[in-house]
Amino acid sequence: MNILVCIKQVPDLESTLAVNPDANWILENDTLKFRINHFDEYALEEAILIRESFPDVTIDAVSVGPARADDVLKHAISVGIQDGIHILTEETGYLAPHATASLIAGYAASKSYDLILAGVMAEDDMLYQVGPMTAALLDIPCATSVVKEALSPEAGIVSVECEMEGGMTEQVELTLPALLTIQSGINQPRYPSLSNVLRANSQKRIVISPDTIATGEQRENVLSLALPEKSSKGVMLEGTPAEKAETLLKLFHEKSLLK
Amino acid sequence: MQTDILLIAETIENELTPLSVELVTFARKLFSKEPSRLLMVVPGQKVRQAAERAAENFGIPVLGLENDNLQYPNPPLLAAGLQPVIEETAPSHICLLHSTRGCQTATSLSVKTGAACITAVESIIQETGQPIFKRSLFNGKLVMSLAPATSQTVLTVLPGAFSQVEDEETPADAGEVEVRKMDIPSAGFTPKGMAEMEQSDNALEEADVIVSGGRGIGEEENIALIKDAAAIFSNGAVAGSRTIVDMGWLPYQRQVGETGKTVAPRLYMACGISGAHQHVVGMKNSQQIVAVNTDPQAVIFSVSDYGIVEDLKTFLPILVEKKKEMFDS
Numbered sequence: 001m002n003i004l005v006c007i008k009q010v011p012d013l014e015s016t017l018a019v020n021p022d023a024n025w026i027l028e029n030d031t032l033k034f035r036i037n038h039f040d041e042y043a044l045e046e047a048i049l050i051r052e053s054f055p056d057v058t059i060d061a062v063s064v065g066p067a068r069a070d071d072v073l074k075h076a077i078s079v080g081i082q083d084g085i086h087i088l089t090e091e092t093g094y095l096a097p098h099a100t101a102s103l104i105a106g107y108a109a110s111k112s113y114d115l116i117l118a119g120v121m122a123e124d125d126m127l128y129q130v131g132p133m134t135a136a137l138l139d140i141p142c143a144t145s146v147v148k149e150a151l152s153p154e155a156g157i158v159s160v161e162c163e164m165e166g167g168m169t170e171q172v173e174l175t176l177p178a179l180l181t182i183q184s185g186i187n188q189p190r191y192p193s194l195s196n197v198l199r200a201n202s203q204k205r206i207v208i209s210p211d212t213i214a215t216g217e218q219r220e221n222v223l224s225l226a227l228p229e230k231s232s233k234g235v236m237l238e239g240t241p242a243e244k245a246e247t248l249l250k251l252f253h254e255k256s257l258l259k
Numbered sequence: 260m261q262t263d264i265l266l267i268a269e270t271i272e273n274e275l276t277p278l279s280v281e282l283v284t285f286a287r288k289l290f291s292k293e294p295s296r297l298l299m300v301v302p303g304q305k306v307r308q309a310a311e312r313a314a315e316n317f318g319i320p321v322l323g324l325e326n327d328n329l330q331y332p333n334p335p336l337l338a339a340g341l342q343p344v345i346e347e348t349a350p351s352h353i354c355l356l357h358s359t360r361g362c363q364t365a366t367s368l369s370v371k372t373g374a375a376c377i378t379a380v381e382s383i384i385q386e387t388g389q390p391i392f393k394r395s396l397f398n399g400k401l402v403m404s405l406a407p408a409t410s411q412t413v414l415t416v417l418p419g420a421f422s423q424v425e426d427e428e429t430p431a432d433a434g435e436v437e438v439r440k441m442d443i444p445s446a447g448f449t450p451k452g453m454a455e456m457e458q459s460d461n462a463l464e465e466a467d468v469i470v471s472g473g474r475g476i477g478e479e480e481n482i483a484l485i486k487d488a489a490a491i492f493s494n495g496a497v498a499g500s501r502t503i504v505d506m507g508w509l510p511y512q513r514q515v516g517e518t519g520k521t522v523a524p525r526l527y528m529a530c531g532i533s534g535a536h537q538h539v540v541g542m543k544n545s546q547q548i549v550a551v552n553t554d555p556q557a558v559i560f561s562v563s564d565y566g567i568v569e570d571l572k573t574f575l576p577i578l579v580e581k582k583k584e585m586f587d588s
Contacts, residue, residue: 013533016556017400026401097376098369120359125396127378128359133366141335141447144359165358165517167456170331175447181359185505219375223391223404231561241574244567245581248549251565252492257468257526258586259493
């Protein structure tokens with residue numbers, strides 16, 4: 001069984017973010033840190049758990065991004081993925097979901113993956129599109145926000161539980177090959193192992209130029225990025241921590257909330 | 260049946276989900292300056308009743324699409340069934356509720372029709388004729404404005420961003436209703452049923468004060484700081500964001516947010532929580548909100564009444580100590 005995990009490198013959300021001079025993405029300077037999209041870590045781990053449960057499973061990871069995206073492929077290999085495929089883009093800014101999905105689908109169409117996993121969303125653009133769009137382009141069944149999966153490879157199906165709002169889940173059965181977008185909390189992503197880290201450092205990635213894959217016309221125009229309008233709602237407390245604590249406690253006391 | 264805006268309602272077991280009404284509010288805002296023709300699609304197994312109720316409540320035409328496999332959400336079947344409707348009605352905008360299912364249907368339609376696909380829309384700007392859509396990035400730290408580059412756009416609408424306006428009048432005339440059977444085979448996707456995740460206690464519903472922790476907690480042992488802070492109140496409870504529950508530091512019944520509980524206590528203290536929409540939607544109706552976070556850019560501060568830029572790991576113990584000093588004799 002061949003599994004592909006789609007992973008994305010995203011800016012560290014804890015970093016201070018500023019809009020670039022063209023106002024079409026964030027400013028990328030030396031202080032901006034990057035890491036793997038949190039949800040993709042769960043997808044990687046789920047693939048590895050499947051490999052531990054079934055015979056003859058190989059797992060590849062693919063990432064669409066500029067040169068620095070190699071770091072997330074390195075991470076994928078260091079937790080146990082076999083091969084890292086880097087669809088190396090020139091641009092460092094925003095790439096529309098249709099373009100990203102076209103690149104991944106274009107690559108995957110030439111292989112025969114039984115299962116494709118992706119994180120449910122990307123922490124940077126929060127669009128939730130690349131996973132299901134890749135499945136639509138490949139014309140394979142897709143389930144989103146998966147919190148539990150059970151593969152039956154001989155029967156050619158995967159049974160999943162999809163999380164819905166308000167504490168409900170939907171049970172769905174899909175035929176293979178299928179694409180699942182993975183929700184956080186499904187498992188506990190493991191740490192890299194020494195042997196895999198060494199392999200990640202020495203093993204070459206498979207690098208693919210995006211020019212070899214058709215992506216079609218742009219469907220949306222990003223007009224601008226901006227800071228959100230400052231809400232007039234709140235007050236930022238000033239002073240030392242002790243002074244701020246006092247202010248709060250007086251407030252709580254006035255409202256008779258304290259014990 | 261030419262239409263400007265197609266609204267795709269969501270149903271579970273042939274009942275419209277409550278959020279579906281927000282599609283109508285959204286659509287009315289989309290063309291508030293020009294007359295618009297709306298059509299709502301109600302998918303399900305047997306939808307005549309739900310379709311007629313919707314036509315009456317919203318005063319717009321409704322098309323029911325029936326298929327035995329639409330009893331539970333079925334994005335691929337819905338997308339397949341919508342294609343002929345889209346061809347027939349040629350709408351400029353096709354609107355769904357934002358959820359992972361809505362995005363799945365939307366991306367499917369975008370691939371089939373070539374339409375632009377804009378998800379998680381929070382607001383619409385319309386200075387010139389063309390609407391521009393705004394949505395959040397990076398947990399709300401930045402906002403992106405987008406416009407379609409195509410003549411047709413599929414959108415998903417963020418829950419809570421287009422809540423029904425209170426004084427909207429009930430329409431005088433019910434819209435026309437048509438119900439059609441969809442004769443489309445399922446393609447490799449079979450819903451089997453739905454279930455509730457374990458929810459055993461009402462601690463969060465009954466608390467006056469909820470002290471909630473997020474990623475800023477750092478280590479599992481720091482949950483104790485949240486518990487100590489909750490203990491200074493006469494009716495306090497501990498809760499957490501999804502991140503904390505994912506790591507097993509708190510049980511699922513303490514999760515506040517879109518996929519957890521929605522709470523509205525007298526006071527909600529968000530500690531080390533960035534304020535991503537998925538969490539905020541679960542607590543924004545709290546009577547008072549206090550936020551403690553090291554990141555002055557954190558979006559939580561824009562929904563809080565009081566903001567404290569501090570590390571919860573140092574601030575909460577000071578709060579607990581001060582409380583003893585000031586109020587415990």
